[in-house]
Amino acid sequence: MSVYAQFGLEPIINAAGTSTRVGGALMHPAAAAAMRDAAGACIPLDRLQGAASRIIAEATGAEAGYVTAGAAAGLTLSAAACLAALDIGVMDRLPNTRGLPNEIIVSREQRNGYDHALRAAGARLVEVGMNERVAGAGVRRTEVWEIEAAISERTVAVAYFANPDSAPPLEEVAALCRRRGVALIVDAAGQLPPAANLRRFVAAGADLVTFSGGKGLRGPQSTGILAGRRDLIMSVALQHLDLDEHWSTWDPPQNLINPERLRGFPRHGIGRGFKVAREEIVALLVALRCFVAGDYRADIARFHANLEALADDIGDTPGLRPCILGAIDEDRFPILEIAVDEQRLGLTAFQIARRLKSGTPSVYVGEGRLHEGVLVLHAIGLDDAQIRPLGERLRAVCANS
Numbered sequence: 198m199s200v201y202a203q204f205g206l207e208p209i210i211n212a213a214g215t216s217t218r219v220g221g222a223l224m225h226p227a228a229a230a231a232m233r234d235a236a237g238a239c240i241p242l243d244r245l246q247g248a249a250s251r252i253i254a255e256a257t258g259a260e261a262g263y264v265t266a267g268a269a270a271g272l273t274l275s276a277a278a279c280l281a282a283l284d285i286g287v288m289d290r291l292p293n294t295r296g297l298p299n300e301i302i303v304s305r306e307q308r309n310g311y312d313h314a315l316r317a318a319g320a321r322l323v324e325v326g327m328n329e330r331v332a333g334a335g336v337r338r339t340e341v342w343e344i345e346a347a348i349s350e351r352t353v354a355v356a357y358f359a360n361p362d363s364a365p366p367l368e369e370v371a372a373l374c375r376r377r378g379v380a381l382i383v384d385a386a387g388q389l390p391p392a393a394n395l396r397r398f399v400a401a402g403a404d405l406v407t408f409s410g411g412k413g414l415r416g417p418q419s420t421g422i423l424a425g426r427r428d429l430i431m432s433v434a435l436q437h438l439d440l441d442e443h444w445s446t447w448d449p450p451q452n453l454i455n456p457e458r459l460r461g462f463p464r465h466g467i468g469r470g471f472k473v474a475r476e477e478i479v480a481l482l483v484a485l486r487c488f489v490a491g492d493y494r495a496d497i498a499r500f501h502a503n504l505e506a507l508a509d510d511i512g513d514t515p516g517l518r519p520c521i522l523g524a525i526d527e528d529r530f531p532i533l534e535i536a537v538d539e540q541r542l543g544l545t546a547f548q549i550a551r552r553l554k555s556g557t558p559s560v561y562v563g564e565g566r567l568h569e570g571v572l573v574l575h576a577i578g579l580d581d582a583q584i585r586p587l588g589e590r591l592r593a594v595c596a597n598s
């Protein structure tokens with residue numbers, strides 16, 4: 198019986214993927230075991246983050262790294278590091294940035310709900326470019342000169358939300374940032390796999406890159422990774438760690454924090470509320486190691502097998518047309534798209550998604566293309582044993598139309 202039953206709850210069948218609202222990916226078994234073991238022993242968090250920094254640096258090619266409370270917390274800490282650098286007076290003031298350089302430049306077409314995480318540190322977003330394609334009024338994307346024209350003495354960073362179609366090219370934005378002495382923050386939360394992306398954004402010149410721990414890495418949902426420049430990661434650590442210590446007795450790991458660069462000892466910073474527990478850090482590091490070792494390739498094969506079995510199961514159902522995206526030898530997780538013949542079924546994709554959720558067992562699917570009459574199914578939140586009941590629910594919902 199499920200552990201949730203004692204609270205009167207039934208687990209869902211999660212075909213919606215790594216979305217936080219449905220709990221995200223199923224944790225890698227090695228990460229879950231490490232979490233349980235780490236919970237049974239204590240470790241100072243600065244030492245653990247010092248070890249994490251080395252492991253993340255090795256995996257990403259960055260100078261340093263840090264485990265955050267998710268990629269969104271990674272964005273807030275990135276902004277805080279760019280705003281304060283190693284000035285402990287500014288660390289103490291955040292999110293109050295009155296009178297200080299506080300602008301982060303972002304392309305208008307990349308604005309999204311997660312940029313609240315940048316503003317939370319006290320940054321003001323300055324939008325550049327147009328959104329002409331979505332407006333149907335033009336063919337061009339944001340261009341590098343538009344970012345450059347917005348740089349001023351008030352600028353602390355450029356934020357860049359990475360996906361395979363992001364524009365302008367990251368390398369060009371990084372070259373601009375280096376030339377103008379402005380930090381470049383990259384949100385790559387959902388960009389794993391491919392594994393090459395662990396190093397790609399750092400290699401392209403990003404100063405800080407954030408990844409989710411609970412998406413493709415299959416670590417704890419509440420974790421994330423920051424990889425980047427040593428001085429910025431030191432600022433992140435100082436604004437995140439619990440600092441209720443005596444300066445004279447504190448001996449932080451040298452690779453993470455160099456006290457000689459500080460003119461005093463800061464109090465708890467803006468990131469103190471984004472704490473990450475030792476067992477979460479350990480589990481994330483184990484998940485990262487498994488990912489780097491290539492475990493996710495076995496996931497790709499298993500996800501294919503599961504989605505193919507599901508596609509076969511519903512293949513004869515009138516009104517549903519399944520199609521798998523992503524080949525088995527591609528370095529990405531496959532997706533099953535189910536096109537709904539809304540006329541034939543007398544049901545819209547929205548109605549089907551709603552019925553799937555409200556029935557038993559409750560099924561959640563990806564909702565990003567419901568308006569086109571398409572259900573999007575991911576395998577990363579599905580147990581092998583849930584494939585058959587998922588097919589049954591899909592067939593039952595469509596049979597009762």
Ligand SMILES: *Cc1c(COP(=O)(O)O)cnc(C)c1O
Nearest residue numbers: 267268269270311386387409421
């Ligand atoms: C998922 C996501 C985040 C947030 O990641 P968490 O690890 O859930 O905090 C931020 N940015 C983008 C683009 C994402 O897809």
